[in-house]
Amino acid sequence: MSSAISIFGLGYVGSVTAACFAHLGHRVIGVDVNRVKVEMLESGQSPILEARMDEFVAEGRAAGRLHATTDSRAAIHGSDFSFICVGTPSLRSGKLDLSHVEQVSAEIGAALREKKRRHSVVLRSTVLPGTTESFVLPVIEKASGLRAGVGFAVCYNPEFMREGSAVADFLQPPYTILGTSAREEIEPLRQLYERIPGTTIETTVPVAEMVKYVSNTFHALKVVFANEIGTLCKTLGVDTEMVTSIFTSDTKLNIAPNYLSPGFAFGGSCLPKDMRALTHRAKELDLNLPLLEAIVPSNAEHIERAVEMILQTGKTRIAMLGLSFKAATDDLRESPQVRVVKRLLGEGRRIRIWDRNVALGRLVGSNRQYIEEAIPHIGALLCSTLEDVIGDAEVVVVGTSEVSGDTLRQNLKPEQIVIDFVHLENARRPGGNNSYEGICW
Numbered sequence: 106m107s108s109a110i111s112i113f114g115l116g117y118v119g120s121v122t123a124a125c126f127a128h129l130g131h132r133v134i135g136v137d138v139n140r141v142k143v144e145m146l147e148s149g150q151s152p153i154l155e156a157r158m159d160e161f162v163a164e165g166r167a168a169g170r171l172h173a174t175t176d177s178r179a180a181i182h183g184s185d186f187s188f189i190c191v192g193t194p195s196l197r198s199g200k201l202d203l204s205h206v207e208q209v210s211a212e213i214g215a216a217l218r219e220k221k222r223r224h225s226v227v228l229r230s231t232v233l234p235g236t237t238e239s240f241v242l243p244v245i246e247k248a249s250g251l252r253a254g255v256g257f258a259v260c261y262n263p264e265f266m267r268e269g270s271a272v273a274d275f276l277q278p279p280y281t282i283l284g285t286s287a288r289e290e291i292e293p294l295r296q297l298y299e300r301i302p303g304t305t306i307e308t309t310v311p312v313a314e315m316v317k318y319v320s321n322t323f324h325a326l327k328v329v330f331a332n333e334i335g336t337l338c339k340t341l342g343v344d345t346e347m348v349t350s351i352f353t354s355d356t357k358l359n360i361a362p363n364y365l366s367p368g369f370a371f372g373g374s375c376l377p378k379d380m381r382a383l384t385h386r387a388k389e390l391d392l393n394l395p396l397l398e399a400i401v402p403s404n405a406e407h408i409e410r411a412v413e414m415i416l417q418t419g420k421t422r423i424a425m426l427g428l429s430f431k432a433a434t435d436d437l438r439e440s441p442q443v444r445v446v447k448r449l450l451g452e453g454r455r456i457r458i459w460d461r462n463v464a465l466g467r468l469v470g471s472n473r474q475y476i477e478e479a480i481p482h483i484g485a486l487l488c489s490t491l492e493d494v495i496g497d498a499e500v501v502v503v504g505t506s507e508v509s510g511d512t513l514r515q516n517l518k519p520e521q522i523v524i525d526f527v528h529l530e531n532a533r534r535p536g537g538n539n540s541y542e543g544i545c546w
C-alpha cells in the first residue's frame with residue numbers, strides 16, 4: 106500500500122529516508138529550511154553524497170513520487186505521516202540542542218490544528234530518553250489543541266544507518282524499532298516498513314530512544330577499545346592484526362552477548378589481576394590508555410553502588426546469599442561479594458551468609474585455608490542453611506544465581522527487602538509483597 110509521507114530535515118537521515126521511502130513506492134515530500142537542499146532535490150539531485158542516492162532521487166522524481174518544499178504546512182496537509190529528521194547537535198556544554206526538533210514539532214502542531222485527517226508523527230532524530238513524550242508531544246499538543254492518541258499519534262523510530270552505506274543500511278537494517286505508548290496506533294507505520302527485511306520490534310518510546318544511545322555508545326566504546334589495544338600491541342611489539350583477527354573469531358565469549366547483561370561487578374582470580382597487570386605495563390611504557398585504566402575503578406564504583414543501596418534501606422540485619430564471585434565456584438579471591446560484606450561490617454551491619462559452594466569447599470578443605478587465613482571474620486558469618494540466613498534478616502541480598510525462585514518465595518516474609526545483584530529472571534524473582542530492587546535494572 107502506498108502512503109503519503111512528509112520528511113522534515115533533508116540532511117543525511119532525512120534525504121536517505123525520503124529517497125528510500127520513494128523507492129519503496131510511497132509518495133514523499135521533503136521539507137527543509139535550507140532552500141539549496143530543497144532546490145537540489147526538486148531538480149533531481151541528491152542533497153548529500155551517498156552511494157545510490159543519485160539513482161534513487163532520479164528514480165523518485167521521474168516517477169513523480171519525490172518532491173521537496175520549504176512549506177511545512179502544505180507538506181503536512183498533503184501527508185499522513187511526518188518524519189522528524191532534523192539535527193540535534195551539541196550545545197557548548199554537551200547538552201543536546203532540541204531547538205530544531207521544537208521548531209518542527211510546533212510547525213506540525215500548528216498545521217494539525219486545521220487538518221481533518223488523523224496524522225502520525227514519527228521522530229527519527231536522536232534524542233535522550235523521555236524527550237519524545239515529555240518534550241515533543243506537549244509542543245505538538247499545545248500548538249494543535251489536540252490530544253496525543255486522539256487527533257494524532259507519536260512514535261519514536263530510531264535510524265541505524267551509517268554514513269557511507271546509508272541507503273544499504275536503510276534497506277537492510279539490523280532491525281526496525283517502533284517505540285510507542287499505544288501499540289494499536291502504529292499499524293499504519295508497520296505497513297510503511299512491510300517491505301523492509303529483518304525483525305520489527307515494538308517497544309515503549311523511552312526504550313526505543315535509549316537503544317539508539319546504547320548502540321552508539323557501544324560502537325564508540327568498541328572503536329576506542331580496539332585503538333587502545335592496538336596501541337598497546339604495537340608498543341609491546343605484538344602483531345595487532347593477528348591479535349584482532351584471533352580475538353574477533355571467538356563468537357562464544359568475545360563477539361557475543363556474554364558479559365553484556367547488566368549485573369554485578371567482576372571479580373575472581375583472573376580479571377582484576379589481569380586488568381591491573383596490563384594497565385601497569387602500559388604505564389611502564391608511558392602509554393596513556395584512559396579506557397583500559399577506567400575498567401578497575403568503574404568496577405569498584407559498581408561495588409560501592411551496591412553497598413550504598415543496602416545502607417540506604419536503613420536496616421541492620423542483612424542476609425547475603427552467595428559469597429564467591431560467581432555461581433558454581435567456591436573461589437573467594439577478589440570476590441566483590443566479599444568486598445560488600447567487609448564494607449557492611451565496617452558500617453556496623455549484622456551479616457549472615459549462605460553460599461552452598463563455599464560451605465562445601467570449606468568442608469572438603471579446598472577453600473578452608475583462604476577463609477581461615479585471609480577472611481576469618483567473614484568465614485565466621487557463614488551458615489549452612491539458607492532458611493536460617495533468610496529467616497533472621499531484614500534485607501536479603503541475592504548475590505548468586507544458585508537460589509531458586511521457589512526457595513526464595515517459600516522463605517521470604519512480606520516485609521523483607523530483596524536486593525538482586527545477579528539479575529534473576531522474572532520467574533525467579535520473589536513477587537508478592539516483597540520490595541524487590543535490582544542493582545541496575
Ligand SMILES: NC(=O)c1ccc[n+]([C@@H]2O[C@H](COP(=O)([O-])OP(=O)(O)OC[C@H]3O[C@@H](n4cnc5c(N)ncnc54)[C@H](O)[C@@H]3O)[C@@H](O)[C@H]2O)c1
Pocket residue numbers: 113114115116117118119136137138139142190191192193205208209229230231232264265266267268
Ligand atoms: N548522520 C547520521 O548518520 C545519523 C544516523 C542516525 C541518526 N542520526 C540523527 O538524525 C538526526 C539528523 O541527523 P543528520 O545527520 O541527518 O543531520 P543534518 O545536520 O545533516 O541535517 C539536518 C537537516 O535539518 C534541517 N532543518 C533544521 N531545522 C529545520 C526545520 N525547522 N525544518 C526543516 N528542516 C530543518 C537542516 O537544514 C538540515 O538540512 C540527528 O538527531 C542525528 O543525531 C544521524
